Amino acid sequence: MSDALSPDRRKFLARVSIGLGCVGAALIGVPVAGFLLAPLFESVVRKWRSVGAVADFQKGQTVEVRFADASSVAWAGVTGRTGAWLRYDPDGRFTAFAINCTHLGCPVRWMAEAELFLCPCHGGVYYKDGTVAAGPPPRPLVQYPVRVRDGHVELLTSPTPIT
Protein backbone atom coordinates (compact mmCIF):
# COMPACT_ATOMS: atom_id res chain seq x y z
CA MET A 1 0.00 0.00 0.00
CA SER A 2 1.35 3.41 -0.93
CA ASP A 3 2.37 5.86 1.76
CA ALA A 4 1.23 8.83 -0.28
CA LEU A 5 -0.94 9.99 2.61
CA SER A 6 0.48 10.66 6.04
CA PRO A 7 -1.08 8.84 9.02
CA ASP A 8 -2.54 12.13 10.29
CA ARG A 9 -4.03 12.85 6.91
CA ARG A 10 -5.57 9.35 6.81
CA LYS A 11 -7.04 9.82 10.28
CA PHE A 12 -8.47 13.17 9.23
CA LEU A 13 -10.03 11.76 6.05
CA ALA A 14 -11.51 8.85 7.99
CA ARG A 15 -13.08 11.21 10.50
CA VAL A 16 -14.44 13.50 7.79
CA SER A 17 -15.99 10.49 6.01
CA ILE A 18 -17.62 9.16 9.16
CA GLY A 19 -18.86 12.63 10.09
CA LEU A 20 -20.27 13.21 6.60
CA GLY A 21 -21.91 9.78 6.75
CA CYS A 22 -23.67 10.82 9.96
CA VAL A 23 -24.81 14.06 8.32
CA GLY A 24 -26.20 12.09 5.39
CA ALA A 25 -28.00 9.68 7.73
CA ALA A 26 -29.49 12.62 9.64
CA LEU A 27 -30.62 14.31 6.42
CA ILE A 28 -32.63 11.20 5.61
CA GLY A 29 -33.50 10.15 9.15
CA VAL A 30 -34.83 13.39 10.62
CA PRO A 31 -37.64 13.93 8.11
CA VAL A 32 -38.54 10.22 8.23
CA ALA A 33 -38.63 10.15 12.04
CA GLY A 34 -40.58 13.41 12.10
CA PHE A 35 -43.14 12.01 9.68
CA LEU A 36 -43.57 8.83 11.74
CA LEU A 37 -43.80 10.68 15.06
CA ALA A 38 -46.22 13.30 13.72
CA PRO A 39 -49.23 11.94 15.66
CA LEU A 40 -47.46 13.02 18.86
CA PHE A 41 -47.30 16.66 17.81
CA GLU A 42 -50.80 17.03 16.43
CA SER A 43 -52.94 19.25 18.58
CA VAL A 44 -56.12 17.67 19.88
CA VAL A 45 -58.95 18.56 17.53
CA ARG A 46 -62.36 18.59 19.22
CA LYS A 47 -65.69 19.41 17.64
CA TRP A 48 -69.27 19.52 18.88
CA ARG A 49 -71.34 16.94 17.03
CA SER A 50 -75.11 16.74 17.09
CA VAL A 51 -76.35 13.25 17.98
CA GLY A 52 -80.06 13.96 17.65
CA ALA A 53 -82.90 16.21 18.73
CA VAL A 54 -83.76 16.30 22.41
CA ALA A 55 -87.23 15.06 21.48
CA ASP A 56 -85.68 11.86 20.09
CA PHE A 57 -84.63 10.74 23.56
CA GLN A 58 -86.78 9.39 26.37
CA LYS A 59 -86.19 10.34 29.96
CA GLY A 60 -84.74 7.58 32.10
CA GLN A 61 -83.23 5.76 29.12
CA THR A 62 -79.68 5.07 28.01
CA VAL A 63 -79.11 4.66 24.28
CA GLU A 64 -76.15 4.38 21.94
CA VAL A 65 -75.41 7.46 19.84
CA ARG A 66 -73.01 7.62 16.90
CA PHE A 67 -70.99 10.51 15.57
CA ALA A 68 -68.04 11.26 13.26
CA ASP A 69 -64.58 11.73 14.74
CA ALA A 70 -63.16 15.24 14.64
CA SER A 71 -60.00 14.51 12.67
CA SER A 72 -61.29 11.86 10.31
CA VAL A 73 -59.79 11.54 6.82
CA ALA A 74 -61.70 10.67 3.66
CA TRP A 75 -60.37 7.11 3.47
CA ALA A 76 -61.23 6.25 7.08
CA GLY A 77 -64.59 4.82 5.99
CA VAL A 78 -66.63 3.44 8.87
CA THR A 79 -63.61 3.56 11.18
CA GLY A 80 -63.95 7.35 11.35
CA ARG A 81 -66.97 6.98 13.60
CA THR A 82 -67.32 6.66 17.34
CA GLY A 83 -70.15 5.48 19.52
CA ALA A 84 -71.14 6.67 22.99
CA TRP A 85 -73.78 5.81 25.57
CA LEU A 86 -76.13 8.73 26.18
CA ARG A 87 -78.21 8.76 29.35
CA TYR A 88 -81.21 11.08 29.66
CA ASP A 89 -81.87 11.52 33.37
CA PRO A 90 -85.41 11.99 34.64
CA ASP A 91 -84.33 15.46 35.83
CA GLY A 92 -83.55 16.43 32.21
CA ARG A 93 -79.77 16.16 32.33
CA PHE A 94 -77.78 14.35 29.65
CA THR A 95 -74.68 12.29 30.43
CA ALA A 96 -72.51 10.76 27.69
CA PHE A 97 -70.23 7.82 28.47
CA ALA A 98 -67.39 6.53 26.31
CA ILE A 99 -68.16 2.98 25.21
CA ASN A 100 -64.61 1.97 26.13
CA CYS A 101 -64.18 -0.05 29.30
CA THR A 102 -61.55 1.61 31.50
CA HIS A 103 -59.83 -1.76 31.93
CA LEU A 104 -58.55 -2.42 28.41
CA GLY A 105 -60.85 -0.41 26.17
CA CYS A 106 -63.34 -3.05 24.99
CA PRO A 107 -66.85 -1.81 24.13
CA VAL A 108 -69.22 -2.05 27.10
CA ARG A 109 -72.86 -3.00 26.53
CA TRP A 110 -75.88 -1.48 28.23
CA MET A 111 -78.21 -4.01 29.83
CA ALA A 112 -81.39 -1.95 29.99
CA GLU A 113 -83.39 -4.01 32.50
CA ALA A 114 -80.48 -4.64 34.85
CA GLU A 115 -79.35 -1.01 34.40
CA LEU A 116 -75.73 -2.08 34.11
CA PHE A 117 -72.92 -1.69 31.60
CA LEU A 118 -71.16 -5.02 31.00
CA CYS A 119 -67.80 -5.50 29.33
CA PRO A 120 -67.46 -8.60 27.08
CA CYS A 121 -63.68 -8.92 27.49
CA HIS A 122 -62.92 -9.46 31.16
CA GLY A 123 -66.32 -9.00 32.76
CA GLY A 124 -66.08 -5.43 34.05
CA VAL A 125 -69.45 -4.07 35.28
CA TYR A 126 -70.57 -0.43 35.75
CA TYR A 127 -73.71 1.08 37.23
CA LYS A 128 -75.91 3.38 35.18
CA ASP A 129 -73.97 6.43 36.40
CA GLY A 130 -70.74 4.91 35.08
CA THR A 131 -69.24 4.00 38.47
CA VAL A 132 -67.55 0.61 38.77
CA ALA A 133 -69.87 -2.13 40.06
CA ALA A 134 -67.59 -5.16 39.71
CA GLY A 135 -64.65 -6.64 37.89
CA PRO A 136 -61.24 -5.32 36.90
CA PRO A 137 -61.96 -1.71 35.72
CA PRO A 138 -59.78 0.69 37.73
CA ARG A 139 -62.02 3.75 37.32
CA PRO A 140 -65.51 4.85 36.25
CA LEU A 141 -66.49 5.10 32.57
CA VAL A 142 -65.02 8.20 30.92
CA GLN A 143 -67.58 10.91 30.10
CA TYR A 144 -67.82 13.13 27.02
CA PRO A 145 -68.77 16.79 27.46
CA VAL A 146 -72.40 17.13 26.36
CA ARG A 147 -74.65 20.15 25.80
CA VAL A 148 -78.06 21.02 24.42
CA ARG A 149 -78.13 23.68 21.69
CA ASP A 150 -81.07 24.68 19.52
CA GLY A 151 -83.02 21.63 20.66
CA HIS A 152 -80.19 19.26 19.70
CA VAL A 153 -78.00 17.18 21.95
CA GLU A 154 -74.34 17.75 21.12
CA LEU A 155 -71.26 15.77 22.16
CA LEU A 156 -67.71 17.09 22.17
CA THR A 157 -65.52 14.60 20.28
CA SER A 158 -62.58 13.41 22.33
CA PRO A 159 -59.52 11.21 21.91
CA THR A 160 -60.04 7.51 22.65
CA PRO A 161 -59.72 7.43 26.43
CA ILE A 162 -56.40 5.83 27.40
CA THR A 163 -56.82 4.95 31.06
Add this chain to the structure above:
Amino acid sequence: MTRFLKKAWEWFDARTDASKVIGPIMRHPVPPRTGWMYVFGSATLFAFLIQVFTGIALATAYVSSAGQAYDSLKWISDRAFLGHLLRGMHYFGASAMVLLVGIHMIRTFLTGSYKFPRELNWVVGVILLGLTILMGFTGQLLRWDQNGVWSTIVAAEQAGRVPIIGPWLARLLMGGQTVGGATLSRFFAYHVFFIPAMIFGMVALHLGLVLRHGISEKPRASHPVDPKTYRAWYEDMLHREGVPFWPDAAWRDVVFGVFVVACVVFLAWYIGPPQLTTPPDPTIIQAYPRPDWYLLWYFAVLAQLPHGSEDYVIVGAPALAGVCLLILPLVFNRGQRAPSRRPWAVASIVVIVTAVLVLWLQGVRAPWSPDFKNKPLPAEVVHAASAQIAEGARLFHTHGCEDCHSIAGYGGHRGPDLTTVADRMNDQQLTLRILNGAKNMPAFANSLQPSQLNSLVAFLRTRHMAGQTASASASGAP
Protein backbone atom coordinates in the same frame (compact mmCIF):
# COMPACT_ATOMS: atom_id res chain seq x y z
CA MET B 1 -29.40 -27.74 -24.77
CA THR B 2 -27.59 -29.40 -21.85
CA ARG B 3 -24.30 -28.13 -23.26
CA PHE B 4 -25.66 -24.62 -23.54
CA LEU B 5 -26.92 -24.68 -19.94
CA LYS B 6 -23.58 -26.04 -18.75
CA LYS B 7 -21.75 -23.27 -20.59
CA ALA B 8 -24.10 -20.64 -19.21
CA TRP B 9 -23.53 -21.90 -15.70
CA GLU B 10 -19.76 -21.88 -16.15
CA TRP B 11 -19.94 -18.30 -17.46
CA PHE B 12 -22.04 -17.28 -14.46
CA ASP B 13 -19.88 -19.17 -11.96
CA ALA B 14 -16.65 -17.69 -13.35
CA ARG B 15 -18.01 -14.22 -12.66
CA THR B 16 -19.69 -14.86 -9.28
CA ASP B 17 -17.66 -17.71 -7.75
CA ALA B 18 -21.04 -19.07 -6.70
CA SER B 19 -19.86 -22.69 -6.44
CA LYS B 20 -16.84 -21.63 -4.39
CA VAL B 21 -19.05 -19.71 -1.98
CA ILE B 22 -22.08 -21.99 -1.68
CA GLY B 23 -20.33 -25.36 -2.03
CA PRO B 24 -18.26 -25.20 1.17
CA ILE B 25 -21.25 -23.85 3.10
CA MET B 26 -23.41 -26.78 2.02
CA ARG B 27 -20.69 -29.35 2.69
CA HIS B 28 -19.28 -27.89 5.90
CA PRO B 29 -18.77 -30.58 8.54
CA VAL B 30 -21.37 -30.89 11.28
CA PRO B 31 -21.41 -33.11 14.38
CA PRO B 32 -22.68 -36.64 13.69
CA ARG B 33 -25.90 -38.21 15.01
CA THR B 34 -27.74 -34.95 15.69
CA GLY B 35 -31.01 -36.59 14.70
CA TRP B 36 -34.56 -35.29 14.49
CA MET B 37 -34.26 -32.95 17.48
CA TYR B 38 -32.35 -30.46 15.33
CA VAL B 39 -34.94 -29.85 12.61
CA PHE B 40 -37.09 -27.20 14.28
CA GLY B 41 -34.93 -24.18 13.46
CA SER B 42 -34.92 -24.91 9.74
CA ALA B 43 -38.62 -25.75 9.91
CA THR B 44 -39.26 -22.29 11.39
CA LEU B 45 -37.41 -20.87 8.38
CA PHE B 46 -39.61 -22.92 6.04
CA ALA B 47 -42.69 -21.51 7.81
CA PHE B 48 -41.28 -18.01 7.44
CA LEU B 49 -40.78 -18.60 3.71
CA ILE B 50 -44.46 -19.64 3.44
CA GLN B 51 -45.31 -16.31 5.07
CA VAL B 52 -43.07 -14.32 2.72
CA PHE B 53 -44.49 -15.84 -0.45
CA THR B 54 -48.16 -15.99 0.57
CA GLY B 55 -47.83 -12.52 2.11
CA ILE B 56 -46.44 -10.99 -1.09
CA ALA B 57 -49.26 -12.62 -3.06
CA LEU B 58 -51.92 -11.35 -0.66
CA ALA B 59 -50.40 -7.85 -0.72
CA THR B 60 -51.07 -7.65 -4.47
CA ALA B 61 -54.81 -7.61 -3.77
CA TYR B 62 -55.15 -6.28 -0.22
CA VAL B 63 -56.02 -2.58 0.02
CA SER B 64 -54.37 -1.03 3.06
CA SER B 65 -57.01 1.65 3.49
CA ALA B 66 -59.04 1.75 6.69
CA GLY B 67 -62.22 2.23 4.69
CA GLN B 68 -61.58 -0.50 2.11
CA ALA B 69 -59.36 -3.17 3.66
CA TYR B 70 -62.33 -5.17 4.94
CA ASP B 71 -63.99 -5.29 1.53
CA SER B 72 -60.75 -6.19 -0.24
CA LEU B 73 -60.17 -9.03 2.22
CA LYS B 74 -63.72 -10.25 1.71
CA TRP B 75 -63.04 -10.23 -2.02
CA ILE B 76 -59.80 -12.17 -1.54
CA SER B 77 -61.58 -14.74 0.65
CA ASP B 78 -64.76 -15.20 -1.35
CA ARG B 79 -64.07 -14.28 -4.96
CA ALA B 80 -60.37 -14.29 -5.84
CA PHE B 81 -58.97 -17.44 -7.50
CA LEU B 82 -57.18 -19.43 -4.74
CA GLY B 83 -57.62 -16.44 -2.40
CA HIS B 84 -59.33 -18.56 0.24
CA LEU B 85 -56.49 -21.10 0.21
CA LEU B 86 -53.81 -18.39 0.24
CA ARG B 87 -55.32 -16.62 3.26
CA GLY B 88 -55.57 -19.97 5.00
CA MET B 89 -51.92 -20.73 4.24
CA HIS B 90 -50.89 -17.34 5.60
CA TYR B 91 -52.87 -17.96 8.79
CA PHE B 92 -51.66 -21.51 9.39
CA GLY B 93 -48.15 -20.53 8.31
CA ALA B 94 -48.19 -17.93 11.08
CA SER B 95 -49.48 -20.51 13.54
CA ALA B 96 -46.75 -22.96 12.47
CA MET B 97 -44.09 -20.29 12.81
CA VAL B 98 -45.13 -19.37 16.36
CA LEU B 99 -45.36 -23.03 17.36
CA LEU B 100 -42.02 -23.99 15.77
CA VAL B 101 -40.19 -20.97 17.19
CA GLY B 102 -41.40 -22.10 20.61
CA ILE B 103 -40.36 -25.73 20.10
CA HIS B 104 -36.98 -24.71 18.63
CA MET B 105 -36.36 -22.50 21.65
CA ILE B 106 -37.32 -25.23 24.13
CA ARG B 107 -35.01 -27.69 22.36
CA THR B 108 -32.14 -25.19 22.38
CA PHE B 109 -32.71 -24.54 26.06
CA LEU B 110 -33.00 -28.21 27.06
CA THR B 111 -29.83 -29.23 25.20
CA GLY B 112 -27.94 -26.21 26.59
CA SER B 113 -27.05 -25.16 23.04
CA TYR B 114 -27.14 -21.50 24.10
CA LYS B 115 -23.92 -21.94 26.10
CA PHE B 116 -20.46 -20.82 24.98
CA PRO B 117 -19.74 -19.89 22.20
CA ARG B 118 -23.35 -19.64 20.95
CA GLU B 119 -24.66 -17.06 23.42
CA LEU B 120 -25.34 -14.45 20.75
CA ASN B 121 -27.25 -17.04 18.66
CA TRP B 122 -29.67 -17.35 21.55
CA VAL B 123 -29.97 -13.58 21.99
CA VAL B 124 -30.71 -13.11 18.28
CA GLY B 125 -33.21 -15.97 18.57
CA VAL B 126 -35.01 -14.22 21.43
CA ILE B 127 -35.24 -11.07 19.29
CA LEU B 128 -36.66 -13.20 16.47
CA LEU B 129 -39.24 -14.63 18.89
CA GLY B 130 -40.34 -11.10 19.77
CA LEU B 131 -40.51 -10.12 16.10
CA THR B 132 -42.56 -13.26 15.32
CA ILE B 133 -45.10 -12.36 18.00
CA LEU B 134 -45.25 -8.79 16.67
CA MET B 135 -45.89 -10.17 13.18
CA GLY B 136 -48.68 -12.35 14.52
CA PHE B 137 -50.32 -9.46 16.33
CA THR B 138 -50.02 -6.91 13.51
CA GLY B 139 -51.22 -9.56 11.06
CA GLN B 140 -54.32 -10.23 13.13
CA LEU B 141 -55.12 -6.50 13.00
CA LEU B 142 -54.78 -6.42 9.21
CA ARG B 143 -57.88 -8.62 9.04
CA TRP B 144 -59.44 -5.25 9.89
CA ASP B 145 -62.81 -6.55 10.85
CA GLN B 146 -64.44 -5.59 14.12
CA ASN B 147 -62.07 -7.86 16.03
CA GLY B 148 -59.13 -6.12 14.37
CA VAL B 149 -60.34 -2.65 15.32
CA TRP B 150 -60.97 -3.57 18.93
CA SER B 151 -57.67 -5.46 19.20
CA THR B 152 -55.97 -2.22 18.14
CA ILE B 153 -57.76 -0.32 20.87
CA VAL B 154 -56.89 -2.98 23.46
CA ALA B 155 -53.24 -2.84 22.32
CA ALA B 156 -53.25 0.95 22.61
CA GLU B 157 -54.74 0.69 26.11
CA GLN B 158 -52.03 -1.76 27.12
CA ALA B 159 -49.31 0.46 25.67
CA GLY B 160 -50.92 3.29 27.61
CA ARG B 161 -50.02 1.52 30.85
CA VAL B 162 -46.28 2.04 30.23
CA PRO B 163 -45.08 4.58 32.82
CA ILE B 164 -44.61 8.17 31.61
CA ILE B 165 -44.50 7.55 27.84
CA GLY B 166 -47.60 5.29 27.79
CA PRO B 167 -50.10 7.80 26.37
CA TRP B 168 -47.63 8.74 23.61
CA LEU B 169 -47.10 5.10 22.69
CA ALA B 170 -50.85 4.58 22.54
CA ARG B 171 -51.22 7.54 20.23
CA LEU B 172 -48.42 6.30 17.98
CA LEU B 173 -50.08 2.88 17.78
CA MET B 174 -53.39 4.36 16.68
CA GLY B 175 -51.64 6.90 14.45
CA GLY B 176 -53.72 9.64 16.02
CA GLN B 177 -56.18 10.30 18.79
CA THR B 178 -58.69 7.68 17.69
CA VAL B 179 -58.65 4.58 15.54
CA GLY B 180 -59.23 5.85 12.03
CA GLY B 181 -57.75 6.42 8.58
CA ALA B 182 -54.12 6.50 9.72
CA THR B 183 -54.25 3.39 11.91
CA LEU B 184 -54.42 0.59 9.37
CA SER B 185 -51.84 2.11 6.98
CA ARG B 186 -49.37 2.17 9.84
CA PHE B 187 -49.97 -1.41 10.86
CA PHE B 188 -49.72 -2.47 7.23
CA ALA B 189 -46.32 -0.78 6.93
CA TYR B 190 -45.13 -2.40 10.16
CA HIS B 191 -46.36 -5.82 9.05
CA VAL B 192 -44.98 -5.84 5.51
CA PHE B 193 -41.90 -3.57 5.68
CA PHE B 194 -40.50 -2.74 9.12
CA ILE B 195 -40.77 -6.06 10.95
CA PRO B 196 -40.01 -8.35 7.98
CA ALA B 197 -36.90 -6.25 7.21
CA MET B 198 -35.76 -6.77 10.79
CA ILE B 199 -36.56 -10.48 10.58
CA PHE B 200 -34.50 -10.86 7.38
CA GLY B 201 -31.56 -9.10 9.04
CA MET B 202 -31.82 -11.16 12.21
CA VAL B 203 -32.24 -14.46 10.34
CA ALA B 204 -29.10 -13.63 8.33
CA LEU B 205 -27.22 -12.95 11.55
CA HIS B 206 -28.67 -16.09 13.18
CA LEU B 207 -27.58 -18.29 10.28
CA GLY B 208 -24.22 -16.54 9.99
CA LEU B 209 -23.57 -17.31 13.64
CA VAL B 210 -24.63 -20.93 13.16
CA LEU B 211 -22.01 -21.23 10.40
CA ARG B 212 -19.42 -19.34 12.44
CA HIS B 213 -19.74 -21.53 15.56
CA GLY B 214 -21.15 -24.72 14.04
CA ILE B 215 -24.31 -26.42 15.31
CA SER B 216 -24.02 -27.75 18.82
CA GLU B 217 -23.13 -31.41 19.16
CA LYS B 218 -25.44 -33.81 20.95
CA PRO B 219 -25.02 -33.04 24.67
CA ARG B 220 -23.11 -35.57 26.72
CA ALA B 221 -22.91 -35.55 30.52
CA SER B 222 -19.21 -36.39 30.28
CA HIS B 223 -18.51 -33.22 28.25
CA PRO B 224 -19.43 -30.05 30.19
CA VAL B 225 -18.70 -26.78 28.36
CA ASP B 226 -15.44 -25.10 29.32
CA PRO B 227 -14.97 -21.83 27.36
CA LYS B 228 -11.19 -22.25 27.58
CA THR B 229 -11.07 -25.57 25.75
CA TYR B 230 -14.43 -25.91 23.97
CA ARG B 231 -13.48 -24.40 20.61
CA ALA B 232 -10.37 -26.53 20.15
CA TRP B 233 -12.23 -29.63 21.27
CA TYR B 234 -15.14 -28.91 18.89
CA GLU B 235 -12.81 -28.37 15.92
CA ASP B 236 -11.02 -31.58 16.72
CA MET B 237 -14.27 -33.49 17.10
CA LEU B 238 -15.49 -32.19 13.70
CA HIS B 239 -12.19 -33.19 12.17
CA ARG B 240 -12.49 -36.73 13.53
CA GLU B 241 -16.21 -37.47 13.35
CA GLY B 242 -17.81 -34.61 11.36
CA VAL B 243 -20.16 -35.38 8.47
CA PRO B 244 -21.01 -33.02 5.58
CA PHE B 245 -24.12 -30.96 6.30
CA TRP B 246 -25.39 -31.65 2.77
CA PRO B 247 -26.86 -34.16 2.52
CA ASP B 248 -26.02 -36.15 5.68
CA ALA B 249 -27.85 -33.82 8.08
CA ALA B 250 -29.83 -31.60 5.70
CA TRP B 251 -32.10 -34.38 4.43
CA ARG B 252 -33.93 -34.43 7.77
CA ASP B 253 -34.44 -30.65 7.61
CA VAL B 254 -35.90 -31.01 4.12
CA VAL B 255 -38.18 -33.91 5.09
CA PHE B 256 -39.55 -32.15 8.16
CA GLY B 257 -39.72 -28.74 6.45
CA VAL B 258 -41.75 -30.15 3.56
CA PHE B 259 -43.95 -31.98 6.09
CA VAL B 260 -44.65 -28.60 7.77
CA VAL B 261 -45.48 -26.99 4.42
CA ALA B 262 -47.79 -29.90 3.56
CA CYS B 263 -49.57 -29.60 6.93
CA VAL B 264 -50.06 -25.86 6.41
CA VAL B 265 -51.49 -26.34 2.91
CA PHE B 266 -53.74 -29.18 4.11
CA LEU B 267 -55.11 -27.16 7.06
CA ALA B 268 -55.60 -24.12 4.81
CA TRP B 269 -57.60 -26.25 2.40
CA TYR B 270 -59.48 -28.30 5.02
CA ILE B 271 -60.25 -25.64 7.65
CA GLY B 272 -59.61 -22.40 5.79
CA PRO B 273 -58.73 -18.94 7.06
CA PRO B 274 -60.36 -17.37 10.11
CA GLN B 275 -63.77 -15.96 9.29
CA LEU B 276 -64.04 -12.21 9.05
CA THR B 277 -66.43 -10.81 11.64
CA THR B 278 -68.55 -7.70 11.11
CA PRO B 279 -67.12 -4.58 9.38
CA PRO B 280 -64.62 -2.42 11.31
CA ASP B 281 -67.23 0.04 12.55
CA PRO B 282 -66.31 1.14 16.11
CA THR B 283 -69.95 1.98 16.79
CA ILE B 284 -71.03 -1.67 16.51
CA ILE B 285 -70.78 -2.53 20.17
CA GLN B 286 -71.69 -6.21 19.86
CA ALA B 287 -67.98 -6.99 19.78
CA TYR B 288 -66.15 -9.86 21.39
CA PRO B 289 -62.45 -9.05 20.90
CA ARG B 290 -60.14 -12.03 21.25
CA PRO B 291 -56.50 -12.49 20.26
CA ASP B 292 -55.58 -15.33 17.91
CA TRP B 293 -54.91 -18.68 19.60
CA TYR B 294 -51.21 -18.13 20.29
CA LEU B 295 -51.89 -15.13 22.51
CA LEU B 296 -55.04 -16.49 24.21
CA TRP B 297 -53.01 -17.56 27.26
CA TYR B 298 -51.87 -13.96 27.77
CA PHE B 299 -55.48 -12.80 27.46
CA ALA B 300 -56.20 -15.22 30.35
CA VAL B 301 -53.36 -13.69 32.39
CA LEU B 302 -54.79 -10.20 31.93
CA ALA B 303 -58.24 -11.38 32.99
CA GLN B 304 -57.12 -13.05 36.18
CA LEU B 305 -54.67 -10.54 37.60
CA PRO B 306 -55.48 -9.22 41.05
CA HIS B 307 -56.99 -5.78 40.55
CA GLY B 308 -54.41 -3.11 41.15
CA SER B 309 -51.41 -5.14 40.03
CA GLU B 310 -52.26 -4.68 36.37
CA ASP B 311 -50.27 -1.55 35.72
CA TYR B 312 -47.14 -3.41 36.74
CA VAL B 313 -47.91 -6.77 35.15
CA ILE B 314 -49.22 -5.64 31.75
CA VAL B 315 -45.93 -3.93 30.97
CA GLY B 316 -43.61 -5.44 33.55
CA ALA B 317 -44.21 -9.15 32.95
CA PRO B 318 -43.36 -9.22 29.22
CA ALA B 319 -40.40 -6.90 29.88
CA LEU B 320 -39.12 -9.12 32.69
CA ALA B 321 -39.58 -12.29 30.61
CA GLY B 322 -37.67 -10.67 27.76
CA VAL B 323 -34.80 -9.58 29.99
CA CYS B 324 -34.57 -13.04 31.61
CA LEU B 325 -34.40 -14.70 28.19
CA LEU B 326 -31.82 -12.23 26.92
CA ILE B 327 -29.44 -12.53 29.86
CA LEU B 328 -29.84 -16.31 30.27
CA PRO B 329 -26.81 -17.25 28.10
CA LEU B 330 -24.69 -14.51 29.64
CA VAL B 331 -25.28 -15.82 33.16
CA PHE B 332 -25.14 -19.57 32.45
CA ASN B 333 -22.68 -19.92 29.60
CA ARG B 334 -20.65 -22.91 30.82
CA GLY B 335 -20.94 -26.32 32.45
CA GLN B 336 -23.35 -29.15 31.81
CA ARG B 337 -25.46 -29.24 28.67
CA ALA B 338 -27.11 -32.64 29.13
CA PRO B 339 -30.76 -32.37 30.28
CA SER B 340 -30.17 -35.37 32.57
CA ARG B 341 -27.73 -33.24 34.59
CA ARG B 342 -29.81 -30.04 34.57
CA PRO B 343 -32.97 -30.84 36.56
CA TRP B 344 -33.82 -27.16 37.08
CA ALA B 345 -33.78 -26.50 33.36
CA VAL B 346 -36.13 -29.42 32.73
CA ALA B 347 -38.36 -28.45 35.66
CA SER B 348 -38.65 -24.85 34.49
CA ILE B 349 -39.72 -25.97 31.01
CA VAL B 350 -42.32 -28.32 32.53
CA VAL B 351 -43.65 -25.48 34.72
CA ILE B 352 -43.73 -22.90 31.90
CA VAL B 353 -45.33 -25.23 29.35
CA THR B 354 -47.92 -26.44 31.89
CA ALA B 355 -48.73 -22.87 32.96
CA VAL B 356 -49.17 -21.70 29.37
CA LEU B 357 -51.36 -24.73 28.56
CA VAL B 358 -53.59 -24.22 31.61
CA LEU B 359 -53.88 -20.50 30.90
CA TRP B 360 -54.57 -21.26 27.26
CA LEU B 361 -57.44 -23.61 28.16
CA GLN B 362 -58.78 -20.91 30.46
CA GLY B 363 -58.47 -18.41 27.61
CA VAL B 364 -60.50 -20.66 25.31
CA ARG B 365 -63.27 -21.00 27.93
CA ALA B 366 -62.97 -17.39 29.14
CA PRO B 367 -65.15 -18.03 32.23
CA TRP B 368 -64.59 -14.40 33.30
CA SER B 369 -66.51 -13.08 30.28
CA PRO B 370 -70.26 -12.63 30.69
CA ASP B 371 -72.23 -14.94 28.40
CA PHE B 372 -74.35 -12.56 26.33
CA LYS B 373 -75.74 -15.32 24.15
CA ASN B 374 -77.64 -17.09 26.93
CA LYS B 375 -81.28 -18.01 26.38
CA PRO B 376 -84.18 -17.91 28.89
CA LEU B 377 -84.16 -20.96 31.17
CA PRO B 378 -86.37 -23.72 29.70
CA ALA B 379 -89.51 -24.76 31.56
CA GLU B 380 -88.13 -28.20 32.45
CA VAL B 381 -85.30 -26.49 34.33
CA VAL B 382 -87.48 -23.86 36.00
CA HIS B 383 -90.17 -26.29 37.25
CA ALA B 384 -92.35 -23.30 38.14
CA ALA B 385 -94.92 -24.26 40.78
CA SER B 386 -96.25 -20.72 40.94
CA ALA B 387 -96.49 -17.61 38.79
CA GLN B 388 -94.04 -15.90 41.14
CA ILE B 389 -91.37 -18.54 40.54
CA ALA B 390 -91.89 -18.32 36.78
CA GLU B 391 -91.54 -14.54 37.03
CA GLY B 392 -88.33 -14.97 39.06
CA ALA B 393 -86.88 -17.24 36.38
CA ARG B 394 -87.77 -14.66 33.74
CA LEU B 395 -86.06 -11.90 35.74
CA PHE B 396 -83.02 -14.15 36.17
CA HIS B 397 -82.59 -13.93 32.40
CA THR B 398 -83.70 -10.36 31.68
CA HIS B 399 -81.80 -8.72 34.54
CA GLY B 400 -78.51 -10.19 33.42
CA CYS B 401 -78.11 -12.72 36.29
CA GLU B 402 -77.77 -15.45 33.68
CA ASP B 403 -74.95 -13.57 31.92
CA CYS B 404 -72.67 -14.46 34.82
CA HIS B 405 -74.39 -17.32 36.72
CA SER B 406 -75.39 -20.68 35.31
CA ILE B 407 -78.24 -22.93 36.36
CA ALA B 408 -78.29 -26.54 35.14
CA GLY B 409 -75.73 -25.69 32.48
CA TYR B 410 -77.50 -22.57 31.15
CA GLY B 411 -75.73 -19.22 31.53
CA GLY B 412 -72.27 -17.71 32.10
CA HIS B 413 -69.47 -18.74 34.40
CA ARG B 414 -68.30 -15.39 35.74
CA GLY B 415 -70.00 -15.96 39.10
CA PRO B 416 -70.81 -19.08 41.14
CA ASP B 417 -73.07 -21.77 39.65
CA LEU B 418 -76.54 -21.36 41.19
CA THR B 419 -77.97 -24.78 40.28
CA THR B 420 -78.18 -25.73 43.98
CA VAL B 421 -77.94 -22.29 45.59
CA ALA B 422 -80.95 -22.95 47.87
CA ASP B 423 -78.91 -25.63 49.64
CA ARG B 424 -76.37 -23.08 50.82
CA MET B 425 -78.23 -19.75 51.14
CA ASN B 426 -81.52 -18.86 52.86
CA ASP B 427 -84.00 -16.15 51.86
CA GLN B 428 -82.29 -13.46 53.85
CA GLN B 429 -78.81 -14.25 52.54
CA LEU B 430 -80.05 -14.31 48.95
CA THR B 431 -81.89 -11.01 49.40
CA LEU B 432 -78.87 -9.29 50.91
CA ARG B 433 -76.54 -10.61 48.23
CA ILE B 434 -78.80 -9.43 45.40
CA LEU B 435 -79.37 -6.01 46.96
CA ASN B 436 -75.78 -5.31 47.99
CA GLY B 437 -73.77 -7.33 45.51
CA ALA B 438 -70.36 -8.69 46.40
CA LYS B 439 -66.72 -8.19 45.50
CA ASN B 440 -67.28 -9.18 41.90
CA MET B 441 -71.03 -8.71 41.68
CA PRO B 442 -72.96 -5.48 41.18
CA ALA B 443 -75.63 -4.39 43.68
CA PHE B 444 -79.19 -4.56 42.31
CA ALA B 445 -80.81 -2.43 45.04
CA ASN B 446 -81.57 0.38 42.57
CA SER B 447 -82.70 -1.66 39.60
CA LEU B 448 -85.12 -4.19 41.15
CA GLN B 449 -88.65 -3.45 42.42
CA PRO B 450 -89.49 -5.12 45.79
CA SER B 451 -91.91 -7.50 44.07
CA GLN B 452 -89.26 -8.39 41.47
CA LEU B 453 -86.76 -9.07 44.23
CA ASN B 454 -89.23 -11.38 45.97
CA SER B 455 -89.87 -13.28 42.74
CA LEU B 456 -86.17 -13.68 42.09
CA VAL B 457 -85.53 -14.97 45.61
CA ALA B 458 -88.54 -17.28 45.39
CA PHE B 459 -87.15 -18.73 42.19
CA LEU B 460 -83.63 -19.16 43.57
CA ARG B 461 -85.02 -20.84 46.69
CA THR B 462 -86.28 -23.66 44.46
CA ARG B 463 -82.74 -24.46 43.31
CA HIS B 464 -81.98 -27.62 45.28
CA MET B 465 -80.07 -30.81 44.61
CA ALA B 466 -81.83 -32.99 42.06
CA GLY B 467 -84.81 -34.82 43.55
CA GLN B 468 -85.55 -32.17 46.13
CA THR B 469 -86.65 -29.54 43.64
CA ALA B 470 -90.24 -30.71 43.44
CA SER B 471 -90.82 -30.79 47.20
CA ALA B 472 -89.11 -27.44 47.71
CA SER B 473 -91.24 -25.90 44.99
CA ALA B 474 -94.34 -27.35 46.58
CA SER B 475 -93.45 -25.89 49.97
CA GLY B 476 -93.44 -22.49 48.32
CA ALA B 477 -91.32 -19.40 48.73
CA PRO B 478 -91.59 -16.42 51.07
